[in-house]
Amino acid sequence: MAHQRQQTPVLQAHGVTKRFGVLVAVDHVDFQMAEHEVVAILGSNGAGKTTFFNLLTGMFAPDEGSIRYKGEDITRLSPAERVAKGLTRSFQLTSTFDTLRVIDNLVLAYYRSHCTTSIWSLLTTRTNSLHKESKILEAIETFDLQDIQSRFVRSLSLGEKRRLEIAMAILADPEVLLLDEPLAGLAESEIKGVMKVLRNQIGRQTILIVEHKISHIQDFAQRLVVMHEGRVIAEGGYEECLKHPEVRRSYWQIEATEDENA
Ligand SMILES: Nc1ncnc2c1ncn2[C@@H]1O[C@H](COP(=O)(O)OP(=O)(O)OP(=O)(O)O)[C@@H](O)[C@H]1O
Ligand SMILES: [Mg+2]
Structure with missing residues (x-):
């Protein structure tokens, strides 16, 4: 692992910020992924997950900060230009x-x-x-x-x-597979099918998945990034993230409430 961290990250965001009027949807986010890493971005509604995802795929340009792919600055490249370099998002493209x-x-x-x-x-x-x-x-x-x-x-x-x-x-x-809520709208049995096919890709691609519920990706993602109000509030393994006081206050509360309602 130590050796892997020294390599140039496959995908890297530095101080990335996106505003919609006065709302700061993504607030100075630093992020990076090593080759073949499987990372999940979690967070409650409106946390900024999709906006951050859209900055990585080139749907939006950030107001501040930069995005690099294998060390190359891609901040101003279009989605198609990013796809040509090996970043593929499901599903729009x-x-x-x-x-x-x-x-x-x-x-x-x-x-x-x-x-x-x-x-x-x-x-x-x-x-x-x-x-x-x-x-x-x-x-x-x-x-x-x-x-x-x-x-x-x-x-x-x-x-x-x-x-x-x-x-x-x-x-x-693609070298990097970016998935924004691929499980949305699916029944439990279908979720199992989709997770099975995604699991087959571990080790073949660098995978970033945005997901609402931690339980769905518990055995899949190697590292979690938890967002709240545009910022990354916790990062690391499951235990580490779930114990984090800010995660318990924001994200975890919401997932617990949803489970109660389910
Ligand atoms: N195109 C837009 N114009 C204005 N505001 C936006 C736009 N897109 C997102 N926002 C706002 O930015 C904030 C972050 O939204 P975003 O969709 O990134 O959250 P999210 O974490 O993906 O939420 P969800 O879990 O509901 O998908 C929210 O307050 C949202 O209302
Ligand atoms: Mg979203």
Whole structure:
């Protein structure tokens, strides 16, 4: 670990701040991820998690501070330019084509990032050779898509669609996978399916996941970052973060209340 920390972080934010009028949504946040690390950002509603995520992906430019990818300043790069460098976010940039089959969506995701072939020629090429690309076959297996590969995306359940979206994001071979609440709206059984496919990616990618509930990512994330009112209030392992007085006051209280209501 000590050796890993000395390496240039894969992703790094320094003093990043984003304001919406007088509201400071993200307030001087310092953050970094080492290669293949799995980090979760937690926090109650309005803590600034999505805004911070959007600063990392390039959806917003920060008012202050800088963002680096492998040491290179990417603060002013567009989302597409960041994706080209190896940062992939699910889901906005990997939206599915609902009128196509699952397999066609996988083919498009793969060839969009690996070939120069036009989308039109991909769609009109009716050879099975495209479907037999080993990376695509591997994705079908890894993400448990065997039984649904011939179905149209519009007929999938939310959980099945989420697995497809993550498969598509991963087919682009990103170095960093950024996921903002990939479990949102899913039933408990679907959450298990999505977490299973994400667990397969540990060690292959650097993964950042934004999540509301600590219990969902307890066995997944190696490090937690807890945000509250735009600031990082705690960082580290589970025990460490859960014991933190500020976390108990803000985040933990809210999760406990939600559990009581559930
Ligand atoms: N585009 C925007 N314009 C104005 N205010 C915004 C905008 N986006 C977010 N905010 C505000 O910034 C603060 C942080 O919001 P953000 O969406 O980042 O929180 P979050 O931690 O992702 O919350 P949630 O758990 O509900 O997803 C909130 O007060 C929110 O109302
Ligand atoms: Mg959010």
